Amino acid sequence: MLDEDGYFGERVAARYDESSEHSGILDPAVVDPVVDLLAELAGSGRALELGIGTGRIALPLAQRGVPVHGIELSKAMAARLRAKPGAEAIGVTIGDFASTTVAGTFSVAYLVFNTIMNLTTQAAQVACFRNVAAHLEPGGCFVIEVGVPSLQRLPPGETMRAFHISETHWGIDEFDVANQGLISHHLVIVDGTAERNSVPFRYVWPAELDLMAQLAGMTLRERWSGWKRERFTSDSRQHVSVWEKQAV
Ligand SMILES: C[S@@+](CC[C@H](N)C(=O)[O-])C[C@H]1O[C@@H](n2cnc3c(N)ncnc32)[C@H](O)[C@@H]1O
Numbered sequence: 001m002l003d004e005d006g007y008f009g010e011r012v013a014a015r016y017d018e019s020s021e022h023s024g025i026l027d028p029a030v031v032d033p034v035v036d037l038l039a040e041l042a043g044s045g046r047a048l049e050l051g052i053g054t055g056r057i058a059l060p061l062a063q064r065g066v067p068v069h070g071i072e073l074s075k076a077m078a079a080r081l082r083a084k085p086g087a088e089a090i091g092v093t094i095g096d097f098a099s100t101t102v103a104g105t106f107s108v109a110y111l112v113f114n115t116i117m118n119l120t121t122q123a124a125q126v127a128c129f130r131n132v133a134a135h136l137e138p139g140g141c142f143v144i145e146v147g148v149p150s151l152q153r154l155p156p157g158e159t160m161r162a163f164h165i166s167e168t169h170w171g172i173d174e175f176d177v178a179n180q181g182l183i184s185h186h187l188v189i190v191d192g193t194a195e196r197n198s199v200p201f202r203y204v205w206p207a208e209l210d211l212m213a214q215l216a217g218m219t220l221r222e223r224w225s226g227w228k229r230e231r232f233t234s235d236s237r238q239h240v241s242v243w244e245k246q247a248v
Helices: 010-022 029-044 058-063 076-083 122-135 206-215
Strands: 047-050 070-071 093-094 106-111 134-148 158-165 169-176 181-190 193-202 218-224 238-244
Touching: 010 076, 010 134, 029 106, 029 134, 047 122, 058 070, 070 076, 076 093, 076 122, 076 169, 076 193, 106 122, 122 134, 134 206, 158 181, 206 218
Parallel strands: 047 070, 047 106, 070 093, 106 134
Antiparallel strands: 134 238, 158 169, 169 181, 181 193, 218 238
């Protein structure tokens, strides 16, 4: 449900870490490869996380000695981060990561967990690349983790595709192919009651992201299908892409 914190208001923020734990995305086996790669790209510089949330990646990255700053729309999510040990080392600026500026420059900026799709227009996604480029040092990198649009799995004429079915959670994606739009509908059973949460996204193609990077003065350096540098192929369901800001 939309409120002043976007789609990550108090109700969602209160359950974010618990549901992350259930889905396994807090496991060291998931988090460590992300942090390894980002720490390597950060080198001796600073890291900027767009949509820092409750600090799933930022906290362990900061614990590796990388100075991290975050941009976050949701005060409710940022409050969860600030309450955690180690958060005092991390600065958070409240605002939209397509346009919010922060002081200083960074050697790496990153946007994980499909969050680029939370920007629901092409113009906003392009603005995000430009905003990132303005914060990067020459030679600095922008890293995005996002799914490959799953249109090959959508039968002709259909608009709905179930992406998760379990006893307590039904997840259904609703595609608007003409407008590159996607609404993820979640129906979750909490204490015996069904709660609905529907979140709009704009799905985006790898080649389209490369063009956005080019518009912002960045070029593709790497594209993998995962954080352990797995090969990206025609069957890959997600990618981890790294663009480098050109030196002027
Ligand atoms: C799926 S969560 C990911 C949080 C964290 N990066 C992680 O990996 O756990 C997406 C986060 O991005 C934030 N967000 C979404 N759109 C945003 C925007 N336009 N500007 C700033 N933050 C945004 C949400 O509030 C939420 O905290």
